[in-house]
Structures are given as structure tokens and as C-alpha cells.
Amino acid sequence: AQRVTQPEKLLSVFKGAPVELKCNYSYSGSPELFWYVQYSRQRLQLLLRHISRESIKGFTADLNKGETSFHLKKPFAQEEDSAMYYCALTLRTGTASKLTFGTGTRLQVTL
């Protein structure tokens, strides 16, 4: 079965410091990985997906199949980055797919 692991429940960094939110997955097939974010009092929303290979709000994430990781990184943290971040994996099974979430990491950016 597929599994997504986010080892840190809370990550606290200073403003301007680099950020790395860890995500590891276990799945035997070809996974599609996503990062979702939930800001305070807002709904869960997509931050980025590995197939897009894009940078959103300064965040990037590279899929490392050898290490089965999809860590989220940002070189300089901003206060507005404080939120709950979820790594998620979807199965490549045609239209009958589903999204499995990690336990989430709360990022706290302090001055």
C-alpha cells in the first residue's frame, strides 16, 4: 500500500532562513506527488505538483525516486509562509485514483 511520511509535526524557522519540509513516500509504482497548504482559517489548496517542475511562492520540490523523497524547499522563509503543509501522493490507476496525505507539518516562521 502507498504511504506518505512527514517526519516533522512542527518546523520553526526564523524569517529569512532556509526551509525544508521533509516528505518520504512508499509506493511500488510511478507516483504523482503534490504539496498542499492550509493557511490559518482557509481551506486546503494545492501548492505545487512534481510534474509541473515549477516554483510557487518561492517553494520548489524535486522528486527523488532513489530516496523516495519529495522534500519542499524555500531559500528564504517569509512570515506569510506560516501554515500547515501536507505532502500527498496519488496513484496512477486511471480515473479511479485517490490522494493519500501525509500527517502534515506545521511551519512556523518567526521574526
Added chain:
Amino acid sequence: GAVVSQHPSRVICKSGTSVKIECRSLDFQATTMFWYRQFPKQSLMLMATSNEGSKATYEQGVEKDKFLINHASLTLSTLTVTSAHPEDSSFYICSARVGVVYNSPLHFGNGTRLTVT
């Protein structure tokens, strides 16, 4: 952008009663919607996949008769918690996929906090 509306946002009910939660896709059609449950400080757990015009697919350990799902139209899925008990108190979140491609991003509702007294 795609918007998913979930109603109600909060509901309190007495033990033994049933509660219906609605999930609507406001500006797109969703053949597939997903229902998640989230316990405090825990991750979202997929309960079931709601398919328009057919039976929902439930995850292992989720009682079909307790959590009734109906997806009668391309813009509406409902989750009914039947004979609710205090242990059913939780945060329920629906999501919908824009398009039919398996890896299309999901759009989430705001969630419904259910409290069973």
C-alpha cells in the same frame, strides 16, 4: 478558479440522529468527489470516493451503512452520518477533481465540523 462549497460549516446534533453534509462544485462539473475525515492534529483520512451516478467506493474500515454517500448530479455529493454517536465527532472535508484525468489537482471545501452530543 474552481470552487467547492461545503455546507454546513458547523453542526451539532444529538446522539442517534442523522446529519447530512453537502458538497457542491460551484463552477465546474465533478464526476468524482472525495470525502475525508480529519481528527484533531492528524492528517486527512480518505473515507470514500463518490462517483456520479454510481455507488461510492469506501475505504477499508469505513462503514457504508453509517456514512451514506449520494452523488446524484455532477455538482453535488452528500454525506449522511446516520445514527450519529459522539465518536463520529470530527472534521469532515470534501474535495472534487476538475476534469477526469487521474492526477488533476483536487479542490477542497471548507470542511464541516460535526459535534455529536
